[in-house]
Amino acid sequence: MQKGDHLFLVDGSAYIFRAYHALPPLTRKSDGLPVGAVSGFCNMLWKLIEDARSTEVGVAPTHFAVIFDYSSTTFRNALYDQYKANREAPPKDLVPQFSLIRDAVRAFDLPCIEKEGYEADDLIATYTTQAVAAGGDVTIVSSDKDLMQLVGERVILYDQMKDKRLGPEEVKEKFGVYPEKMIDLQALVGDTSDNVPGVPGIGPKTAAQLLDEYGTLEALLERASEIKQTKRRENLIEFADQARLSKKLVTLDCETPLDTPLDDLFIHEPDGEKLVAFLKAMEFTTLTRRVAAALETDASEVERASLSVEGAPRGPDLDPVAANAPASGDTLFAATPQGLAERRREAATGEVIDRSAYETIRDAKTLRAWMDEAREAGILAFDTETSELSAYKGELVGVSFATRPGRAAYLPLAHVAADADLLSGPDEAETLGGQVPLGEALDILKPILEDPAILKIGQNVKYDLLVMLRHGVEMAPIDDTMLISYALDASNSLAGHGMDELSERFLGHKPISYKELCGTGRNAKPIAAVEIDKVTEYAAEDADVTLRLWRVLKSRLTAEGLAHVYERLERPLVPVLARMEERGIMVDRQILSRLSGRFAQKQAGLEAEIADMAGETFNPGSPKQLGEILFGKLGLPGGKKTKTGQWSTDVKVLEDLAAEGHELPSRIVEWRQLTKLKGTYTDALPNHMDEAGRIHTSFSMASTTTGRLSSSEPNLQNIPVRTEEGRAIRTAFVAPKGKKLVSADYSQIELRILAHIADIPQLKDAFRDGIDIHAMTASEMFGVPVEGMDPSVRRRAKAINFGIIYGISAFGLANQLAIPREEAGLYIRRYFERFPGIRDYMDETKAYAKKHGYVETLFGRRAHYPDIGAKNPQVRAFNERAAINAPIQGTAADIIRRAMIRMEPALAKAKLSARMLLQVHDELVFEVEEAEVDETITVVKNVMEAAAGPRVEISVPLVVEAAAATNWEEAH
DNA sequence: CGCTCCTAACC
DNA sequence: AGGTTAGGAGCGA
Secondary structure, three states, X not given: OOOOOEEEEEEHHHHHHHHHHHOOOOOEOOOOOEOHHHHHHHHHHHHHHHHHHHOOOOOOOOEEEEEOOOOOOOHHHXXXXXXXXXXXXXXXXXXXXXXXXXXXXXXXXXXEEOOOOOOHHHHHHHHHHHHHHOOOEEEEEOOOHHHHHHOEOOEEEEEOXXXXXXXXXXXXXXXXXXXXXXXXXXXXXXEOOOOEOOOOOOOHHHHHHHHHHHOOHHHHHHOHHHOXXXXXXXXXXXXXHHHHHHHHHHOOOOOOOOXXXXXXXXXXXXXXXXXXXXXXXXXXXXXXXXHHHHOOOOHHHOOOOOOOOOOOOOOOOOOOOOOOOOOOOOOOOOOOHHHHHHHHHHHHHHOOOOHHXXXXXXXXXXXXXXXXXXXXXXXXXXXXEEOOOOOOOOOEEEEEEEEEOOEEEEEEOOOOOOOOOXXXXXXXXXXXXXXXXXXXXXXXXXXXXXOOOOEEEEOOHHHHHHHHHOOOOOOOOEEEHHHHHHHHHOEOOOOOOOHHHHHHHHHOOOOOOHHHHHOOHHHOOOHHHOOHHHHHHHHHHHHHHHHHHHHHHHHHHHHXXXXXXXXXXXXXXXXXXXXXXXXXXXXXXXXXHHHHHHHHHHHHHHHHHHHHHHOOOOOOOOHHHHHHHHHHHOOOOOOOEOOOOOXXXXXXHHHHHHHOOOHHHHHHHHHHHHHHHHHHHHOOHHHHEOOOOEEOOEEEOOOOOOOOOEEEOOOXXXXXOOOHHHHHHHOOEEOOOOEEEEEEEEOOHHHHHHHHHHOXXXXXXXXXXXXXXXXXXXXXXXXXXOOOOOHHHHHHHHHHHHHHHOOOOHHHHHHHHOOOHHHHHHHHHHHHHHOHHHHHHHHHHHHHHHHHOEEEOOOOOEEEOHHHHOXXXXXXXXXXXXXXXXXXXXXXXXXXXHHHHHHHHHHHHOOOOOEEEEEOXXXXXXXXXXXHHHHHHHHHHHHHHOOOOOOOOOOXXXXXXXXXXXXXXXXX
C-alpha cells in the first residue's frame, strides 16, 4: 500500500445484524432455509462494489476486506469478566446464516478476515493504523461508535444505510469531541449494550463538556475533587477505577497480529461464474440478474453452487385463523334508536374478524365488480395507504374497501419489489402480481367516490380526502368514525379516537398495527415495499374495522342526541380543513434564516456570559446541570422542586431570583427564550416548506377535550407573538405578490360567552357598551373609578377574569399574581360577591358534571369527566375546574367552527376569491387579492360575528377585529 | 430507538 | 389555572 491507495474495511459482523434486522424475519429459500440476512448482506456488499466500480480513481478502493468477529470471548473478558456478558444469543434463524455469509464473501472474491480472541474492531483498528502509516486512505464501512476513535484526517466512517460519511468534524458534531477524545468519552459514558460500566450519571453531553474543560480522562479523574456538582464529584471519585477499566475496554488494539498482510487485500474483479453460482443457489433472483449483467456472465449457463449449510431449522408455520363468522345484520326491527344502537353494540363484540377472507384486487374487472357492490350497498368504507405519513406529500400506494362487515379488499397501486431499495427481500416475481395502473384505477374509483348517493366512510377521513384531492378526486359525501367517536365520547381521561383503540373498545379486536406491518425506526420500510399479501391483510382489515365501527357508532349519535353536533360541527368541517391544509401558508425562507443567524449570535454571546458567571462551561439547556450550578455551586436560595425531586428552574423561579438582583438567572431566561425561538421556529420551520415555499400544517379535529382544533407538523397555532423578538418570526409568514394576509380575531370571546352563560348583568352591559372589561371588573371589585386607573389594578382584575374562565383557584391566582394565597382567596370572594351569577354558574356546572358525567356547550357538544367524583381531592378539583372551563372554551370553539363552515360559501356568494389558510382558536387567517381586501374583511367579519346564530342567540355582541398586511405580524 | 421529564410557545 | 404541540436531556432496553 502506498500514498493514493484507498482501503475499504467492511465491519462484517455489524453488517450482518443490520441486514438481519432490516428484513422481515421470514425470508426463506424454497427449501425453508432462512436467508434474509444473507440476502441483505449480499445486496449491501454488491452495492458497495458497484459504487466502487463506478467511482473515480482516488476515491474508489484499491484494497478491500470484510472483517468479522471470531467468537464472543476476547482479551477484554480477561480484563473484565462482565464484558458483553448481557449480550443475548443471536436469534435462532440467524445462526445458520453466519457460515453462509462467509461463503458469500468468498463468492465475491473478497478477503474474509477474522481472528480468534479479537473483535472485528481490533482488526479494523490494526489495518487502519498500518494503512495510514503507509500513506493510504481508509474508509471503514460501519456506523459503530466504537470505531469513531479511529477517524482522522485520512480515515472516515461510512454509514452505508444512511449514505453518510463521518470525518472528525462529524464526530465532533455528534458527540461533542474530536475522535482523539472518543476513547475518554466512551470510558466516562460507558455502554449498556456491551456492559462497559462508565461513570453513573454521566451521559454524552456531560462527558463532552467535562473533557472540554479538563482535557483528558486522566486529568479529569485526578482533579475530580474540584467538581462543583456534589453528585457528579462523588461519582467521579468513587468510580474512577471503573472509568479507567472502561477506557481499557473501549480502546481498540492496533497491534493485532495479522494473518493476512495489508498488501494482500488488493482488490480485483470478482469471478462472475463463481459469484453467480452462489447467488443462484441462494435463489436471489434479482441480484443474480444484476450481477450477471454487470459482470457479463450468462446466468443460465451457470449451475447453482452447493452450500455449506443445508436444511437448517425451519420456522413454525403460522396457523391461519380458521373461524369465519358470518356478518351480522340488523335482523330484528329496532323499535328505538337506543335499541338499534344497543343491538349493534352487542353484535359487534361477538363478531370474529377473518383476515384470510380479504381479497387483493389485481385487475380492472375485479375493481369494477367491487365498485358495483358499493353502489348496491350505498356505502363504502375507504382507506388509502400512502408512501409517507403526511397527507400533503404522501404518494398513493394502494386503497382498501369494505362494503359490509367481513367483505373487504385491497387494491395495490404503486407497490414495488421488496428489494427495490438496497436490502433485498424475496424477488419481484414472487411478490408482485399485477397491479391496476393508477390512472385506470382512478377512472374507475372517481365516479364512486364522488357519487352523492354513496357514502364514503373513513377513519380520519380528512387524510384520505387530501390524498384523493391531489389525484383530482373530490370525495363526497363522507362519514368519519373518528369524528363520530369524538362527538360521542370526548373526554380528558378516556382513551382516544384512533382506530386501533376504537376497535379494541367496541369490537374486542386488535387490528394489525402500522408498526407491525412496516416496522419502526431503522427497521422501518416503506409500505410500498411490504409484500402485497401482508398489506392486504392490514389495509383491508382497516376498511373492514372502519365499517364495523361505523355501524356501532353512527347509530349511537341519534340514540344519544349528538347527531346535531356531528352533522353541524364535525362532518362539514372536514373538507374545509382539508382545503386549508392543502393550500398551506407562504413563508419567506430568507427572513427566517436572517433571524436564525441573529439569534445564533446573541445565543453565543449569552453562552459566554453564562459560562463566565457560572465559572465553568455547562449546558444551560439541561435543567439538571443548571439546578446544580444555581442551587449547588452558587448556593442561591432554591425554591420549588419538581415531581422527580429536582430543583425547578422554570421561568418563575429564575425571574424571582433575577428580581433579587442575580444576573445569571436572567441571562438563562434570555438564553432559553432565544433557544426556543431558534430551535422551534427559525430553524425548524424551513424544514416544513414545500417547493413553492408554503407550509402545510395538519389540523386535528379530535385531539382536544373541548372541541378546539389542534395543529401539528408543524404547529402553526403557537407561533410567537408575546415578545418583540418572537413577533419577528411572524413577519416571515407572508402573502404572495399581489395578495395580502387578512387576520380576523374574536375579541374576548370567552369572557363574552361567560357573561352570557352565567348571565352577569354588569359584564353583559359592559360588552354591549364596548367598555374596557378588565377596567370595569377592577372598578366593581376595588371601588376605583375607571378614569385614571392604576394599570396594576387593572392587571389584577384581568388575571381574575382569566382565572374565572379557567375554573379559578386561590392557589392558581396567587401564583399568577405573585401574591399570598390568602390575598388571592380574598379577591375571589369579593369577585363572587360582586358577580354572584359566576358562583352560581360554577356550582351548577359542577353539579351537572357530577350528575351526568359530562358538561355541554351551548351547541350541545359534550365533554366527559368520568373522574369528577374521584376520592383524591386534587384529582377531583382538577376535573371540576376543567368542567367549568369546557362549556366556555368549547362554545367558543363551536362558534368559530360554524364560522369556518359558512365562510367559503359566503365568500363565493360575494364573488370573492379569498382563501382561508389558518385557524388559531379565535383567529382566522386568509390570503386575499389586494383589490378584494376591504370587501373580504366585511364578509369575514359578518360571518364570524353572526356564527352563533340562529341556533344560539348570544346576549352580548360578538366582536371581530380584522386587518390586512403583507405579513402575519402586521395583520394581527 | 422510544419513553419520560422539563420547559416553553400559543389561545 | 383551562386547552394544546415541540424540542432537548437523560435513561434504559
